[in-house]
Amino acid sequence: MTSHGFVLCAVTGMAVLALAGAPAGAEGTFKVKVPPGKWKALKVPNQPKGVSVTVEAKSNGAVAVAFVDSGEYGHLPAVTRPLFQGRIDQHLSFSVTIPSAGDYFVVLDNRTAEEPRAVTVTVRRARSDQARAREDSIGSFQRQLDEFQRNLNQVFLFDPVPLRIKECGAPKAFTTSSAIVLCREYASMLQETLGDRTKAGDAILFTVFHEFGHVLLAQWKYPAYDNEEVADEFATAAMVLLGQKDRVRAKAEYFAAKPSSAEAIAKAFRDDRHPLSAQRARNILRWADDPSLVRKWQTLFVPHLQTAALEQYLQQPAPLMDRGLIAQELASRR
Numbered sequence: 240m241t242s243h244g245f246v247l248c249a250v251t252g253m254a255v256l257a258l259a260g261a262p263a264g265a266e267g268t269f270k271v272k273v274p275p276g277k278w279k280a281l282k283v284p285n286q287p288k289g290v291s292v293t294v295e296a297k298s299n300g301a302v303a304v305a306f307v308d309s310g311e312y313g314h315l316p317a318v319t320r321p322l323f324q325g326r327i328d329q330h331l332s333f334s335v336t337i338p339s340a341g342d343y344f345v346v347l348d349n350r351t352a353e354e355p356r357a358v359t360v361t362v363r364r365a366r367s368d369q370a371r372a373r374e375d376s377i378g379s380f381q382r383q384l385d386e387f388q389r390n391l392n393q394v395f396l397f398d399p400v401p402l403r404i405k406e407c408g409a410p411k412a413f414t415t416s417s418a419i420v421l422c423r424e425y426a427s428m429l430q431e432t433l434g435d436r437t438k439a440g441d442a443i444l445f446t447v448f449h450e451f452g453h454v455l456l457a458q459w460k461y462p463a464y465d466n467e468e469v470a471d472e473f474a475t476a477a478m479v480l481l482g483q484k485d486r487v488r489a490k491a492e493y494f495a496a497k498p499s500s501a502e503a504i505a506k507a508f509r510d511d512r513h514p515l516s517a518q519r520a521r522n523i524l525r526w527a528d529d530p531s532l533v534r535k536w537q538t539l540f541v542p543h544l545q546t547a548a549l550e551q552y553l554q555q556p557a558p559l560m561d562r563g564l565i566a567q568e569l570a571s572r573r
């Protein structure tokens with residue numbers, strides 16, 4: 240380990256997080272019985288322009304199949320301008336690109352046969368570009384969070400915990416007994432309200448430190464690990480120790496100076512235990528500017544720092560923690 244610059248890297252990535260909203264792909268499987276001499280059409284409703292729809296059909300015998308738009312549907316069973324036309328023997332699969340938004344139909348034509356046909360039709364819509372971009376950004380954010388935890392674990396002694404970014408249906412971040420969960424909606428909401436990736440990144444970084452505060456304090460058997468103010472103070476002290484004072488200050492200064500933003504976010508966070516109030520921001524500023532903050536926390540930090548980190552802190556020209564305490568801890572480990 241050469242420096243604690245890691246947090247910057249992990250966090251620069253977090254600031255890049257961009258999450259767009261788009262519905263996921265539509266999918267369905269239908270079982271259709273087509274009597275001899277008859278035809279049936281299956282509606283594939285509300286297809287957006289430009290998506291790719293894949294149809295897979297399995298049949299117990301030969302049957303004609305076509306994929307048509309709603310204009311063509313009015314002329315069925317005559318098919319003049321199909322997007323696809325073919326014949327299933329047992330199995331058939333085809334894809335079409337939707338030329339304009341609207342309803343579409345899979346037509347199964349058994350008019351020339353003397354036997355009924357049982358057909359299973361599966362319709363899949365490829366994810367839209369927006370949905371794909373959103374999934375990619377969740378994946379990249381997840382990788383950054385994993386990297387963040389690995390880096391944090393190079394400094395502090397703790398058992399890694401599952402750290403997940405996922406869709407929750409509400410803007411939240413929370414810690415359970417088994418995992419830290421950051422909801423996608425939380426990150427999106429911060430970005431929308433703050434309108435700035437750097438500010439959103441700072442706020443998300445503080446949140447991650449806060450949630451790790453609960454986890455690390457619990458693992459270290461600190462009695463008030465569940466207390467929100469304690470987790471905030473821990474997060475501030477840890478960020479100062481790791482050279483992130485500017486980022487924790489920037490975040491808190493913004494919320495202290497813009498109670499309207501804090502209020503807007505507090506409203507969105509109705510169900511959350513962590514309202515971003517101006518008062519909370521003022522506490523964080525006060526702690527961040529207090530030169531004795533890290534000294535106050537050092538009796539808890541020092542026994543829970545990795546040996547390599549302790550050695551590094553011992554060599555710093557202006558140590559944030561007591562050299563004597565660090566040397567004593569290192570001696571006890573030899």
Ligand SMILES: [Zn+2]
Pocket residue numbers: 449450453466467470512513
């Ligand atoms: Zn909390």
